[in-house]
Amino acid sequence: MMQECLIKIKAPPKNHIAIMRKSWGLTEKILSGEKTIESRWYEHKNEPWDNICEGDLVFFKNSGDPVTVRATVSRVIQFENLTSDKTAQIIDQHGNEICLIDRNPNSSFYTNKKYCILIFSSSVKKITPFKINKSGFGMMSAWLVVDDIEKIKIPIDRKIVQKKMFR
DSSP, X not given: XXXXXXXXXXXXXOEEEEEEOGGGTHHHHHHHTSOOEEEEEESSOOTTTTSOOTTOEEEEEETTSOEEEEEEEEEEEEXXXXXXXXXXXXXXXXXXXXXXXXXXTTSTTTTTOXXXXXXXXXXXXXXXXXXXXXXXXXXXXXXXEESOGGGTEEEOOHHHHHHHHTO
């Protein structure tokens, strides 16, 4: 079953932090425009399932690095009760825009995945880097949702960063 976010309530947009696997190089692909869809594949419903809509902001960071990229959500599609055939259809239709590393719907990556959420991005920008305080979200959380990014934002002291770069 496929479900698009059709909620058009005039509420302030939510802020999301997507934590990416650094070795896959996906934040660079988001910035270059090669990757226009972020996908999350789950065994159970996890954030941002039913908690993200058009107009929300997604801040991207590589694991262990500061946040460096911001995008606006232009569309969300959720899939549930995934089968191998449905997974193959998602990969065929959206694999290029997702920049999937593994396109085999029968691979171990997709085994036991029952849910998929596709988050379409627009207005992608490189931003001044900042760290985040993940307290209360769980150390293994790869997606965070907050009403205001300023509540978890930790500015980076540029002088310290520059000193480290020139040592």
